[in-house]
Amino acid sequence: MNFDLSEDQRTIRSTAREFLAARYPPAEVRRLALEDERGFTDAQWSEMVELGWPEIAELGTVEMVLVAEELGYALAPTPLQSTWAAALLGAPLWEAQRGAVVVDGLAFDAGSADVLVDWDGAVVTGASVEPVRALDPTRRLFRVISDPPTPRSPVEGDVERGRLRATVMNAAESVGVAERAMEMAVAYAKERKQFGRPIGAYQAVSHMCAQMLLEVEGARSAVLWAAWALDHEPETAEVATAVAKAYAGDAGRRVPRAALQVHGGIGFTWEHDLHLFLKRGEANAHTFGEGPEHRERIAELAGL
DSSP: OOOSOOHHHHHHHHHHHHHHHHHOOHHHHHHHHHTOSSSSOHHHHHHHHHHTGGGGGGTOHHHHHHHHHHHHHHTOOOTHHHHHHHHHTTOOOOTTOOEEEEBTTEEETGGGOSEEEETTSEEEOSOEEEEEOOSOTTSOEEEEEOSSOOOEEEOSSOHHHHHHHHHHHHHHHHHHHHHHHHHHHHHHHHHOEETTEEGGGSHHHHHHHHHHHHHHHHHHHHHHHHHHHHHHOGGGHHHHHHHHHHHHHHHHHHHHHHHHHHHGGGGGSTTSTHHHHHHHHHHHHHTTSOHHHHHHHHHHHTTO
């Protein structure tokens, strides 16, 4: 069995890395997160539509998670992830429309969404939305208000598989967040000197960086396994998804936390970009089920 990515998949990943690096340098991420009302621009969204990213899940789950990982790496403030999740649950989206998923009355990017769909795979109509202050400033969060309850109409498609694919997409984004935080920590450990030596030469720091690498690569492997299973081995898809979300969700917040420790005092300042990655990782860890919930599901599926 060939466990490597295909040439097309590697091209998708490299194209995403280059595009996002050009469109979302740290200064632009900050501007969108802290100053722009919607958190993204129509021009940025239009370029993603032209690349075919809103429909990339139709190629396969692996292709989708490759782009999702790069979105996390770039910390891209975009409603693309919310649109994917809504489409995977069966929301009827057309052309450049955007979607959002309502879970427990809350939905990321609902303020700019054309279609709302709940976690049970039903379109939500007639609701109003109001902004909510979120932990992660790079992604807008809204409360979806419906009094009386809004009508819901079922959508077509396999809702359970859609939930699993949306969960794996979220886990993949956490991998990208963790990788970028690790790279920031390693670069700082090479540059910062104490007692005439780079701090990375000291075991306490080098072991911390090695642990980050272990978690990043382990999370990536778990996510790719789950993505492959969803497309080719449905009998293992549920357990693989639970493994991926539990591992990658934890890595997405543990690695940025460790990176903060490597940076020392400067890493805790508002001016440093690392806190934005920590907040995205923390927010992702709470989305679509936390680690303990997924580990319990793994135990159930294993008959424990």
